[in-house]
Each structure stands twice: as C-alpha cells, then as structure tokens.
Amino acid sequence: xxxxxxxxxxxxxxxLKEELARIPGVQLCGMALSPDEAIPGIKEQGPDVVIxxxxxxxGNGFEVLKRLRSEGINARVVVLTNYTFPHYREICRxxxxxxxxxxxxxxxxxxRTVRDMACG
Numbered sequence: 001x002x003x004x005x006x007x008x009x010x011x012x013x014x015x016l017k018e019e020l021a022r023i024p025g026v027q028l029c030g031m032a033l034s035p036d037e038a039i040p041g042i043k044e045q046g047p048d049v050v051i052x053x054x055x056x057x058x059g060n061g062f063e064v065l066k067r068l069r070s071e072g073i074n075a076r077v078v079v080l081t082n083y084t085f086p087h088y089r090e091i092c093r094x095x096x097x098x099x100x101x102x103x104x105x106x107x108x109x110x111x112r113t114v115r116d117m118a119c120g
Contacts, residue, residue, distance in 0.1 A: 001118045002029040004047035004075070006038040006064055008057045012103065016051065019111050025118040035059035039067050047075050049117060051110070053103070054081040054088060062091060069096040076117065080110050 003026055007013050013031055020028050029045040032038035034057040042050060042064075050068065054061040065077060076098045081088070084102040092100050101110040 001025055001049060002027050002045065002047040003049045003051060003114065004028075004030045004032070004038075004042050004045055006032045006035075006042075006050060006052045006056065006061065007080075008033045008053060008055065012053075015107075020114070023111070023115050023118055026114065033057045035061075035063045035067070038064050042068065042073060042075065043071075049076045049078060049114060051078045051080055051114075052097075054079065054083045054092075062095065065092065065095045065097060078110055078113065080107070 003020055005013060005016050007016065017028055020026050029047050030041045032041050036058060052061045052064055061079065077096065078099045079092045079097045080101050080103050082103045089100045099113055
C-alpha cells in the first residue's frame with residue numbers, strides 16, 4: 001500500500017516516516033510541505049492513502065482535499081492535524097476525507113488505522 005504524506009512539520013514528517021516504515025506492506029511514496037508540492041506529487045505517485053495536515057506552508061489541506069476529489073483522485077484520505085475544531089472535521093468529511101484524527105492525541109490511533117488498511 002502506497003502512502004503520501006502532506007505535512008509541513010519536518011519533525012512530524014520524520015515521526016511518520018519512521019512509524020510507517022514499521023508497518024508491513026506500507027511504502028512511503030512521497031512527502032510534501034505545501035499544496036503546490038502535494039498535488040503534483042500525489043498525481044505522479046498514485047498513492048492508496050494520503051495522510052494530510054490542515055495547516056500547510058503556502059496553503060492548507062482543504063485545498064489539497066478539494067483538488068484531489070475534483071480531479072477524481074480516489075486515494076483514501078487520513079486527516080491528521082492539531083486543528084481539530086468540530087467544524088473542520090465536518091468540512092473535511094464533507095469534502096471526502098475518510099478519517100480525521102487529532103495529531104497530538106490520536107497519532108497511534110491514526111497509525112493503527114493505516115495498519116488496518118494495509119492488512120485488510
């Protein structure tokens with residue numbers, strides 16, 4: 001299962017890279033810091049799953065999610081963010097996100113979800 005990470009924190013990128021490498025059957029196929037990097041990278045790599053933060057350099061995850069869905073990219077989207085306001089969760093779900101997790105509280109749960117997708 002190919003995963004693309006869209007995250008502006010290099011620390012969080014490092015953590016995700018390390019943790020995803022421990023999941024059998026998962027291949028990290030790309031990372032991006034901004035929407036401008038994310039869209040072409042996702043199109044080129046064709047991931048099965050996109051892990052997406054809301055706040056990004058030069059834009060936001062809403063832009064990425066909107067473009068993915070409007071361009072027919074059907075990768076599953078796992079939103080992983082510190083901005084867990086209920087209306088953000090509703091916006092993401094309405095735009096086609098499959099999962100929404102609090103980065104500071106639910107990182108392990110998000111990784112478990114990815115592990116379950118890779119195994120099932």
